Amino acid sequence: MARTRLITAVNEALVAEMERDPTLIVFGEDVELAIMGDTRGLVERFGRDRIRNSPICEQTLTGMAVGLASAGFRVVLHLMFNNFIYTGMDAIGNQMAKLRLMTGGQMELPITVIAGYGGGNGNAAQHSDTAYPALMNLGGIQVAVPTSSADAKGLFTTAVRGRTPTFFLEPAGRGGDMGEVPDGEHLVPFGKANVLRTGTDVTLVAIGTMVRPTLTAATALAGEGVSAEVIDPRTLVPFDEDTVLASVARTGRLVVVDEARDRCSAASQIAAVVADRGFATLRAPVRRVTVPDVALPYARNAEAVLIPGPERIAAAVRSVMERQLA
Numbered sequence: 370m371a372r373t374r375l376i377t378a379v380n381e382a383l384v385a386e387m388e389r390d391p392t393l394i395v396f397g398e399d400v401e402l403a404i405m406g407d408t409r410g411l412v413e414r415f416g417r418d419r420i421r422n423s424p425i426c427e428q429t430l431t432g433m434a435v436g437l438a439s440a441g442f443r444v445v446l447h448l449m450f451n452n453f454i455y456t457g458m459d460a461i462g463n464q465m466a467k468l469r470l471m472t473g474g475q476m477e478l479p480i481t482v483i484a485g486y487g488g489g490n491g492n493a494a495q496h497s498d499t500a501y502p503a504l505m506n507l508g509g510i511q512v513a514v515p516t517s518s519a520d521a522k523g524l525f526t527t528a529v530r531g532r533t534p535t536f537f538l539e540p541a542g543r544g545g546d547m548g549e550v551p552d553g554e555h556l557v558p559f560g561k562a563n564v565l566r567t568g569t570d571v572t573l574v575a576i577g578t579m580v581r582p583t584l585t586a587a588t589a590l591a592g593e594g595v596s597a598e599v600i601d602p603r604t605l606v607p608f609d610e611d612t613v614l615a616s617v618a619r620t621g622r623l624v625v626v627d628e629a630r631d632r633c634s635a636a637s638q639i640a641a642v643v644a645d646r647g648f649a650t651l652r653a654p655v656r657r658v659t660v661p662d663v664a665l666p667y668a669r670n671a672e673a674v675l676i677p678g679p680e681r682i683a684a685a686v687r688s689v690m691e692r693q694l695a
Contacts, residue, residue, distance in 0.1 A: 370549050370550070370551055370552060371549065371550055371552065372518075372547050372548065372549050372550075373518050373547065373548070373550050374406075374518065374546065374547055375515070375517065375518045375521045375539070375540070375546050375547075375548065376405060376406040376407050376521075376539065377406070377518075378518040378519070378521045378522040378525075378548075378550050379407040379483075379521050379522065379525050379537075379539065380406065380407050380408070380409055380410070381522060381550075382521075382522045382525045382526045382529075382555075383395070383407065383408065383411065383445065383525070383529075384410075384411070384414065385526070385554075386526060386529045386530070387411070387414075387415055387419065390443055392441065392442050392443050393419070393442070393443040393444075393445065393529065394419045394420075394421070394437065394442050394443070394444060394445070395408060395411060395415075395419065395420050395421070395445045395446075395447065396420070396421040396422070396423050396430070396433070396444075396445075396446060396447070397422075397423055397430060397445075397446050397447030397448060397449070397483075398422075398423060398425055398430075398447060398448065398449045398453075399422060399447075399449065400412075400420060400421070400422055400423075400447050401420065401422045402422075404449070405447075405449065405483075405485060405539065407447075407483065407539070408420070408447060427448060427453045427454075427456040427457030428456060428457055428459060428460070430446055430448065430457060431446070431457035431458075431459070431460035431461050431464075431465070431482075432459075432460040432464070433446075434446045434460070434465070434478075434480045434482070435460050435464045435465055435468070435478060435480070438477075438478040438479055438480045438534075439468070439476055439478065443479045443529065444479065444480045444481070445480075445481045445482075445483065445529065446480065446481070446482045446483070447482075447483045447484075448482055448483065448484040449484065449485065450484060450485055450486075450492075450496045450541065451484035451485065451486040451498060451499070451500040451501075451536075451538055451541075452495050452496055452497070452498045452500065453484065454482075454484060454500050454503065454504070454536075455500070455503075458503075461482075461504075461507070461510070461534075462507055465478055465480060465509070465510060465534040466507040466508055466509035466510050466534065467508075467509055469509065469533075470509065477532040477533075478532075478533070478534050479529075479531065479532050479533075480534045480535070481525070481528045481529050481534075481535050481536075481537055482534070482535070482536045482537065483537050483539065484500075484536065484537075484538055484539070485538070485539045485540070485541030486498065486499050486500060486501070486538045486539070486540070486541055486577070486578075486628075487499050487540055487541050487577070487578045487628050487676075488628070488660075488665040488672050488675070488676055489578075489669070489672055489673075489676055490541060490669075491667055491668070491669045491672065492541065492667075493665070493666070493667040494664035494665055494666065494667070496541075497541075497665040497672070498665070499577075499578075499627075499628040499629040499630075499660070500629075501514065501536070501538060501605055501629065501635060502629050502630075502633050502634055502635055502638075504536050504606070505605055505606050505635060505638065506633075509533070509534065510533075510534050510535070510536060510606065511528070511531070511533050511534065511535040511536070511559060511604065511606050511607070512535070512536050512538065512604060512605040512606040513525075513527075513528055513535060513536070513537050513538065513559065513603065513604045513605075514538050514576060514577040514602070514603065514604070514605060515537075515539070515577075515603065516540070516577055516578070516580040516581075516601055516603075517546075517548045518546070518547065518548035518549065518550045519548055519549060519550050519551060519555065519557075520557055520563070520601075520603055521539070522550050522551075522555050523551075523555045523556050523557030524537065524557045524559070524603065524604070525537055526554070526555065526556050526557075527556045527557055527558065527559060528559075530556075531559075538577070540577060540578045546581075557603065559603075559604045559607055560604055560607035560608065560609050561603065561604075561609055561612075562600050562601060562602045562603060562609035562612040562613065563600070563601045563603055564598065564599070564600055564612065564616070565580065565584065565599045565600065565601055566584065566587055566597065566598060566599040567598050568587070568596040568597040568598035568599070568620065569596045569598070569619065569620060570595050570596045570597065570620055570622065570690065571595065571596075571597050571598070571620050571622040571623070571624060571686055571689060571690065572597075572598050572600065572613065572616040572617050572619075572620045572622060572623045572624070573586075573587060573597050573598065573599045573600065573624050573625075573626060573682070573686070574600045574602065574613055574623065574624075574625045574626065574636075574639055575599060575600070575601060575626045576601075576602060576605070576625075576626065576627045576628070576629075576635055576636070577628065578628050579626040579627060579628055579658075579677060579682075580599070580601050582626070582677060582678050582679045582682060583599055583626050583679075583682055584599055585679040586679040586680075586682035586683040586686065587599050589679060589683055590683055590686055590687075593687075595686060595687075595690060597686060598616050598619075598620060600612060600613060600616060602639075605635055608638075608639070608642075610642055610646065613639065613642070613643065614642075614643065614646055614647045614650075617643055617647050617650055617651065618647060618650040621650060621651060621652030621653065622651070622652055622653045622689045622690070623640070623643050623651070623655045623656070623689075624655075624656045624657075624658060624682070624685050624686055624689060625639045625640055625655070625656070625657050625658070626658045626659075626677055626682055627657065627658070627659045627660075627677075628659075628660060628676060628677065629659060629660065630659060630660045630661065630662050630663075631657065631659040631660065631661060631662055632662050634657065634659050636657040636658070636659050637657065640655040640657055643655060653689040653690070653692040654689065654692055655689075656685045656686075656688060656689050658677045658681055658682050658685045659677065660675050660676060660677070661675055663675070
């Protein structure tokens with residue numbers, strides 16, 4: 370067990386999988402320069418036959434990923450920022466998500482798409498979105514959102530070895546977070562949430578970058594006598610409904626914290642699932658803590674107002690503690 374940065378854990382997993390599988394290739398925007406850090410050293414180690422920079426044309430890149438995978442390669446495509454998913458959406462929505470169905474299961478697409486998401490770093494509106502709600506709606510696409518170094522390594526390895534197109538979304542600008550990572554081979558199963566903190570009064574489901582401020586809020590609330598259970602879903606597709614529902618059945622309350630915009634967010638889906646399958650266990654209305662329905666600004670002080678922090682999360686918890694369903 371060693372302590373390493375989240376982004377370094379992804380790099381280590383990528384090196385291990387490239388050594389393990391000679392059909393695995395990596396291409397995308399500035400993968401040789403490794404601006405994000407996750408592809409550092411790959412071109413020197415594996416050469417330009419397997420590591421290739423590409424033009425900044427996401428519509429072409431996503432189409433290339435489908436073509437390469439259908440030709441027998443295992444593909445890692447780096448899109449840099451998840452806003453660029455929008456410009457590559459044709460191949461994502463109409464091919465990656467649908468070709469297995471449209472070929473009667475004859476075509477599998479082992480594609481892992483890496484992209485950084487989220488604000489807080491002054492990257493402005495076109496580089497700061499949290500775009501996983503658009504992916505969740507497609508069907509046929511898996512979505513992984515790691516929050517720790519160990520999960521980053523384990524989820525990435527699971528994604529790369531799978532046969533289903535998967536988006537592996539990294540916390541942009543926050544890949545320097547340190548954490549312990551198991552030595553050797555490490556896989557984390559999709560669709561299995563991680564209970565980070567147990568509690569009896571309220572369930573907090575925190576997605577990706579929202580885990581840290583949620584844990585901070587839970588610690589502060591404990592000083593007020595509120596016992597909060599904190600759950601990290603780890604993957605949004607597939608989503609571990611059972612763990613969340615079991616927690617809500619014990620606590621009777623749910624707050625979902627999500628860096629996506631409020632309308633049609635992942636938080637909206639999770640709230641709907643609990644309302645549908647766990648309504649009888651709720652003792653108060655479900656609350657969502659999200660980003661308002663606006664583009665994130667360049668100015669960091671303005672960003673900070675929009676992105677959920679510990680104070681907003683704690684306030685939402687206090688509000689559900691005061692409410693009770695009739």
